[in-house]
Amino acid sequence: MGRRRRRVIRVVKRTLPKVFSCPRCGMISIKVKVKSEGLATIACGSCGLNLQYNLTSKKEPIDIYNEFVDNYLAGRISV
Numbered sequence: 001m002g003r004r005r006r007r008v009i010r011v012v013k014r015t016l017p018k019v020f021s022c023p024r025c026g027m028i029s030i031k032v033k034v035k036s037e038g039l040a041t042i043a044c045g046s047c048g049l050n051l052q053y054n055l056t057s058k059k060e061p062i063d064i065y066n067e068f069v070d071n072y073l074a075g076r077i078s079v
């Protein structure tokens with residue numbers, strides 16, 4: 001009887017998505033760029049959606065994107 005060695009390979013690679021799906025055209029081509037502490041831009045490389053987004057606090061691109069989609073779907077943003 002031999003002891004079995006269990007090798008657990010843990011991948012510590014956490015890459016945040018850099019492109020998001022566009023609520024207008026459905027393509028995964030939204031890019032969120034944080035310009036400064038209070039300003040970000042959201043742009044779609046497919047349908048040309050482009051807007052500036054004022055940040056009320058420091059946020060990650062994914063949070064900005066989620067907020068944008070919420071507002072977009074709620075009709076608070078028209079682009």
Ligand SMILES: [Zn+2]
Nearest residue numbers: 022025044047
């Ligand atoms: Zn689009």
